[in-house]
Amino acid sequence: MNSFSPDDTAAHVSPAALRALIESRRAVRRFTAEPVPEAVIRDCLELATLAPNSCNLQPWSFQVIRDAELLARLHPVCMSQNAAKAPLIIAVLARPDTWRQACRDIITFWPEPEVPARVRDFYARTAPFQYNQGPLGLLGFFKRQLLRIVALRKPLMRKPNSRADMRIWAVKSTALAAQNLMLAFQSHGFATCPMEGFDEVRLRRVLDLPRAAIPIMLLAVGHQGDKDVYNPRLRFPLEQQVTWL
Ligand SMILES: Cc1cc2nc3c(=O)[nH]c(=O)nc-3n(C[C@H](O)[C@H](O)[C@H](O)COP(=O)(O)O)c2cc1C
Incomplete structure (x- = not known):
């Protein structure tokens, strides 16, 4: 499926190029109706799945929604917000339930002759x-x-050791994949808006989500329309958020 090569790790992106890409991404709420080519979607999904993730168990899945009728049904589920009128919505799902199969898949897909x-x-x-x-x-x-x-005698990893821990475990890695996905679309000249403004019960019904899947966000994707970004960029001062030890 993937065209990744270990040699790619040697690739170097300049700090200025990375900064430009990250700075150019904004949450865009208005899109044109122009569709997003499938090749672009595939490329971005591949890059999403290159995100670092816990034990390489890749606890995520994605639903790519392009069907006009389904998009129309999703719009009210997303509280009828403007961003949800995008020509493409990707449901980013954390999967605390797929680790068992993933353990087997690691062996099946191991990229060398011998595991x-x-x-x-x-x-x-x-x-x-x-x-x-x-x-x-x-x-x-x-x-x-x-x-x-x-652990009275030695340091031990205490989590995940509950079903709630497993949900956090899966969400952490999936959020990293979501960020890769947004930046990948940005690099292709498409804008995105992550959305958690949706009715989860209705979303589960409309998309027929697996019971254990956690929809961490719906990602609206498309070409930027008019009045697309609502507010100027605002971030709190770094000193307020960083402790240097
Ligand atoms: C998890 C998450 C959920 C969000 N949900 C929504 C949403 O439902 N609707 C929306 O318009 N923006 C949503 N946003 C976008 C944020 O409002 C936006 O990222 C933030 O205001 C910072 O702006 P910027 O992304 O342009 O830097 C969400 C962002 C994240 C990360």
């Missing part, structure tokens, strides 16, 4: 121990008690 023993071992034993919270999260409860005792 190293440490990799096999990690995805056969360590990862399942870490991520399996058992029915009703009961295993997670027992793991938390066990960890409290063992």
Whole structure:
């Protein structure tokens, strides 16, 4: 599926180019009706999935919505906001439920002829121990008690050890993918608006989302229209948000 090569890690983007790309992205609320080419969408989704993610288990999925009728049904679900009139909406879903299959997929898709023993071992034993919270999260409860005792002697990773932890676990990695996705569209000359202004119950129904999937945002994508950005850029002073230790 992907055309990634390990050599790509050597590529260098100048700080000025990266700054220009990041600075040029704004939350755009008005789009023209011009469709986004499929090749662009595919490229951006590939870049989204290059985001760093926990244990490489890639706990995300995406629904690409271009169908006019479905988009029209989504508009009221998104509180009829302007951004939701975009010609393309991508539902970015965190998937705390896919880790088991992902452990198998790592072995299946390993990019070398031989899967190293440490990799096999990690995805056969360590990862399942870490991520399996058992029915009703009961295993997670027992793991938390066990960890409290063992951690008296040495530092241990305490999370994820509940079903709530698993949701945060998946959302963290998926949010990074969402940011990659926005910047990728930006690099192709398309504007985006991340939206959490939607009725989740109705969204689940309209998109028939898997029960465990967490829609972290709907990403509106398209060409910028008129009066597209509502406000000037505003960020709080860095000193207010950063502690130097
Ligand atoms: C998780 C998330 C949810 C957001 N939801 C909405 C939304 O529903 N509607 C909207 O118009 N903008 C939404 N935004 C856009 C923010 O309002 C915007 O990013 C912020 O005001 C900063 O502006 P900038 O992105 O242009 O720098 C959302 C942004 C994020 C990250």
